[in-house]
Amino acid sequence: MRRTPYFYLVLFISKLVRFMLLKLGRNATNFPGELAIWLCKSFIGRMPKPKKVICITGTNGKTTVANLIEDVLEKTGADFYCNRNGSNVYSGVASLLLANSDWRGRPTKELAVFELDERSSNLILPYMRPDLMLCTNIFRDSYKRNAHPEFICDFLNKYIPDGVPMILNADDMMCSGLKPDNPRVYFSIAKQPGDGEGSRNIVQDVPACPRCGGELQWDFRRYHHIGGAVCKECGFSSPKADYTVTELRETDMVVDIRGESYTFPLANNSYINVYNSLAAIALLCEHGIEPGTIAQTLGSIGISATRYMEEEVNGRKAILHLAKGQNPVACSRAFQNIRDYPGRKAAILFLDDFFDAQHTVENISWLYDADFEFLSDDSVVQLIVAGARHWDVYLRLLLAGVPAERIDHMPETSGAADALRAAEPDAVFILYDVYTIRLAEDTEKLVKEKLKKEAAKNAD
Known part of the structure; x- marks a missing residue:
């Protein structure tokens, strides 16, 4: 787009506002861009772009994947910028x-x-053509914004520019079908021990062939619609991947990259973390970094502490785990991670939507799409629910088969740590919404204090 004198006036005003905000100690990650777009709707399109632009999107995992990519780029000496600490919407860009x-x-x-x-x-892609575009997955999300994944697919297909090279999840039949005429590579986790044909989840957004509506024959279904399948009617199938995890171990994974095997470290081997790490590896390779360099660099990088963090306290664990509010798939994955974690577990659930809770208005139907049934496992010895919707979550847990004596619930989040029966669990999970990290961190401090006191009492 042509840059007019008015554009340069808007640029000057917006940069001046940003400068003043920084002088006042504000982070200026959103408002300067919001102002620029309000004054000039085509501002993003008129702004000059760097020589190479990489974009990362998807329902779940995009922040973790972006952080991994940015960490590797930083450690390998790349000169770049990113929105790690800013907004991922148009004003932040x-x-x-x-x-x-x-x-x-x-x-x-x-x-x-x-x-x-x-x-x-x-609001972004029509004005900024990526040189590489990664999509992690397509799931249903908040009912307020994008509960219908086919709508999101149509949305992305409409606005991702033609010809942009795509990096897509081969195990997600919706994600893998994005922009079918664009050049693409795929990443996948090969069928692993324990992967079966049936789904243990409530939500299944690909019940039939995405192309013809015919019956799907599943080779394996890992969770929800993630897996490998072929249509009995038209033959449409999950694509062959260019980056395939062939072997999963406790602390690393073996990845086949176009016929060559490489070993990459893992912060943990939960499927969510494996997919996120694999997506980052695929993009970095397509960007031009050698797999050996990526593997060496990933060895010193963990999952973003705002997404997952473990800390040992006198032989037991306190674990922060993101569980995005009103996102049934993200919460289901977190619940399954709790169930599958070794030993006896307790979990503190902060699941209220942060902004809706301020107005006591929230659509709670998502609770019945989330797999609370994972928390009925006997290894989960206590569940503490705190927040405005504690009665709704309590009812959902009862319907999921959790015995009432294992559940404590309260309206005030400040009382959650006090309710913990510290003698019982080997690990305490704190599940929180993306906007309540401070609450989770404050609660974690109280939980760690309680675990230390319990350890001291036992020592006496």
Whole structure:
């Protein structure tokens, strides 16, 4: 787009506002871009872009994948910028372009990595053509925004530019079908011991062939619609992957990359972490980094502490685990991780939507799409539910088969740690929404204090 005198006036005003916000100690990650777009709707399109742009989107995992990619790029000496600490919607992208340009709008770095909210693609991708685009997966999400995954697929297909090279999840038949005429590579986890044909989840968003509606024959279904299948009617099938995990071990994984095997370290071997790590590896390889370099660098990188963090306390574990509010698939994965974690577990559930809770308005039907049944396992010895919707979650847990004597629930989040029966669990999980990390961290401190006191009492 042509840059007019008015564009340069908007650029100057927005950069000046950003400068003043920083002087006042504000982070300026969103408002300068929001102002620029309000003054000039085509601002993102008119701003000069770096020589190479990488975009990462998808329902779940995009922040973790983006952080892994950015960590590797940083440790390998790449000169780039990203929105790790900013918004992944259009105003955040505009702010990032402002922050990494001179006063004439020219980019100060040659590479940019953008995490993009899939529902903002219509406001970003028409004005910024990626050189590489990764999609982690397509699931149903918050009912308020994108509960229908086929709508999200149509949305992305409409706004992702033609010809952009795609990196897609081969085990997700919706994700793998995005932009079918674009060049693409796929990543996949090969069938592992324990993978079966049936799904243990309530939500199944690919009940039939995405192409013809025919019956699918599943080779394996890992969870929800993630797995490998072929249509009995038209032959449509999960694609062959270019990056395939062939072997999963406790601390690493073997990945076949176009016929060559490489070993990569893992922070943990839960399927969510494996998919996220594999997606990052695929993108970094397509970007041009050698697999051996990626493997060496990943060895010193863990999962983002805002997504998952374990800390040992006198032989037991306190674990922070993101469980995105009103996202039944993300919560189901977290619940299964709790069930599958070794030993006896307790879990503190902060599942209320942060913004809705401020107005006491929330659609609770998502609770009945989430697999609370995983928490009825006998190894889960206590569940503590805190927040405005504690009665709703309590009822859902009862319907999932959790005995009432294992559940404590309360309206005030401040009382959650006090309710913990510290003598019983080997690990305590704290599940929280993306906007309540501070609450989770404060609760974790109280939990660790309680575990230390219990250990001291036992020592006496």
